[in-house]
Amino acid sequence: MSLSLKKSSTEPHTDFSIKNKKLHVFIAGIGAVGGTLTKLIKGLDHQQFEVNIIGVCNSKFTKWHPDIDYITNGKKLKEGEPTDWNSIPDELVDRNEGNLIFVDATGSEVVAHQYQHLLNHGVHIATPSKRANTFGQDYFDHLIKANNSGKAQYRYETAVGAGLPVISTIKTLLNSGDEITEISGVASGTMTFLFTQLQNGIPFSEAVRKAKEGGYSEPDPRDDLSGEDVARKFLILARTCGYTFERNQIRVDTLVPEKLISYSIEDFLEHLPDYDSHWKSRNAQALVNNRKLRYVGKFTPEGIAVGVEEVKGDSPLANLKGTDNLLQIYTKRYSESPIVVQGPGAGRDVTAAGVLGDIIDIGGFIKEN
Structure with a gap:
């Protein structure tokens, strides 16, 4: 016997749908x-x-x-x-x-x-x-x-x-009675984009322009380059975990040249090529050491620090591409092997x-x- 799932056009229609x-x-x-x-x-x-x-x-x-x-x-x-x-x-x-x-x-x-x-x-x-x-x-x-x-x-x-489920994961852990002991990793899709562009031979200033035009950076790229964007993210993470921190307690490594801090956005972008040689050299030195540049943050109950690091070439952070983020969440229950949240961490879509x-x-x- 065959069973048809097609509704007869003559059969009375009953709407069981719930009103939106x-x-x-x-x-x-x-x-x-x-x-x-x-x-x-x-x-x-x-x-x-x-x-x-x-x-x-x-x-x-x-x-x-x-x-x-x-x-x-x-x-x-x-x-x-x-x-x-x-x-x-x-x-x-x-x-x-x-x-x-x-x-x-x-x-x-x-x-x-x-x-x-x-x-x-x-x-x-x-x-x-x-x-x-x-x-x-x-x-x-x-x-x-x-x-x-x-x-x-x-x-x-x-x-x-x-769009990554970072905050919701933390809240789920806390609601289950767990305690967050450390969060570390890359929390800036913009920074991943910039450093992977550097690895591909793109000048730093051009990479910054591409990040801005692609919607990967803040409207003023210096909010990313200053480390302020990552510092804010780790401050939010720490506070969401239930810890008390103020912004002035965070150690931040800035990528913004001091001379360009007070410039308009347009003037900042115009003068940024003056510093391309610095980043080309720094990237080359990391590669010589079989390492890659990444902008890394770390939170523990003792403090928060964010800045540029040379990470090992075979580490998960070194393999990040595009605008990927990767955050490792350690807790009382996940003390040996952390929960890892990874994926695109920037972009309008x-x-x-x-x-x-x-x-x-x-x-x-x-x-x-």
Whole structure:
């Protein structure tokens, strides 16, 4: 006997589907990550959630109920209300019906300072920005307290490792009663990209330009080259593990020439070729020693340090390619052989996808209206 799974066109249709839960999203910053996120949301076909973008903004304009087709076509926002961070938070609170998620893709300190107010008033947050979590320890504690209180959910998975499950892995370990004793490895896809480009004979300055144009670096590449980006990531990791650290406790090895610190971004990139010979020589010396340059970080309860190291040629860190990250997590239970999280740690696509994952995750905690 054959069994057909085709439904007869004359058979009455019974709809057993569950009505999708609506999630409203406001995206601050619609550049590389924010712009890609709008495309992902537009193309999303989720069985549980309907995600609606109710507003977007850039540094100049704010648009409520924007034309999503216009935004997803990569066109810059050139009209709307003036962007005013004295009024936007209150506007978000007023529009919130319990299902509003604020996405901060700006990297702005001004925007990051709004988080506590938003969370305390029930606006959920998903962000790839590292700013808020690396202010004073007290501010971070307030954000986590607000999340744990159930008033609003706060997600920052993509602040470390882009779309890689680093933060969620740590939280799972802690929730099971484990204790993190060390996290080490490469936490910058940008730095992996730069040093693998060097290995391939590309001048350092050209590699930096390629990283910026490809969306692998911060808008100002010096945020990566200074070590600040990696320092912030390890500070976030340490705090997420339950340890108290301030930024000034981290030892950081900077790659930014002192003379170029105060230059504009354009002038910095223009003068960076003056230092290509230094990096060519340093890379050649590492290769002679059968080693490769990597920008490595390490956290233990005793301290945090980040900087350039010559790693052994046969080590997992030496074999990283593209924008890969590799983080080793040691715990009381995983003391001999660590948990390893590896994969692309930079790029607009994987970061935007990670933010969307956080949005959907938050959706699971939002009660039906």
